[in-house]
Amino acid sequence: MNVVAFKRSVQGTGASRRLRIAGKTPGIIYGGKDAVSVIELDHNALFHALRKEAFHSSILDLDVDGKTEKVLLRDYQMHPFKPLVLHIDFQRVSATEKVHMRVPLHYINAEAAPAVKLQGAVVSHIATELEVSCLPADLPGFIEVDLSGIEVGRGIHAKDIALPKGVSLVLHVEQENPVLANARIPTVKSADTEAAPATAAAAAPKDKA
Missing domain, CATH: 2.170.120.20 (Ribosomal protein L25, C-terminal domain)
Structure with missing residues (x-):
């Protein structure tokens, strides 16, 4: 699967909030010999990708400003009650390492x-x-x-x-x-057995006042 991202030049809580307002999701790429990269992705495209099973279990081709890296999805954070992806983490993979x-x-x-x-x-x-x-x-x-x-x-x-x-x-x-x-084997209770107590109670004589 192909994923498009862009390098993120500004970091911090305020910058991440502004990104989300603009329809972007902040993220990082870590692992391998390269330093951690901070990135941003289009939120709507990412949200729909997360609904696909393969996005969670496949090697992804992550295109960052024209440079492609092989990565795995490692973590993501959702808003507690809104359909909003708050942050996402990718890990670089090597063809020779399990x-x-x-x-x-x-x-x-x-x-x-x-x-x-x-x-x-x-x-x-x-x-x-x-x-x-x-x-x-x-x-x-x-x-x-x-x-x-x-x-x-x-x-x-x-x-x-x-x-x-x-x-x-x-x-x-x-x-x-x-x-x-x-x-x-499912256990099924007999309807007659369950109805018996109710029937007996209804048939019992009532005390006169």
Whole structure:
């Protein structure tokens, strides 16, 4: 994805406030051998980009005054109640250095699982993303989690899924092996059972005054 930004010459709280009034969002680029760069971006374009999944999990081509850098989105701040991006941080990446990144999970084939088709189980997605390590060129836009073999009472763990080539779980995820999804049989209360107390109460004789 391509992102356009411009160098920011003035810094400080007052300058950032004036930028936001003018429809711009202040930001920074850090990492690598270069010094931290302060930048500004068009707010509306940035706001719409943030709504795209790929913007959060892809290597971005950030064009700053005609010079392009490879970066990752690392953080952004939103206004507490307004649709307003207050600040954004990008990190430079090197083609030869691995990055740690949270990648979205796309769940597939739940409807084909015997637990769902034959037992009426409901599949719950416990996690929506997974932290992985890889070179920038190997970073996937998302990771598919195949639910066709899920069983009732047994979840799908991080180490159960097939990762793309060159991608591995970060150390703490490898050690913790968290549950990503599980299947359970829903508990349904009988309508007759629930209605019984109310019916009995209505039928009970009332004391005469």
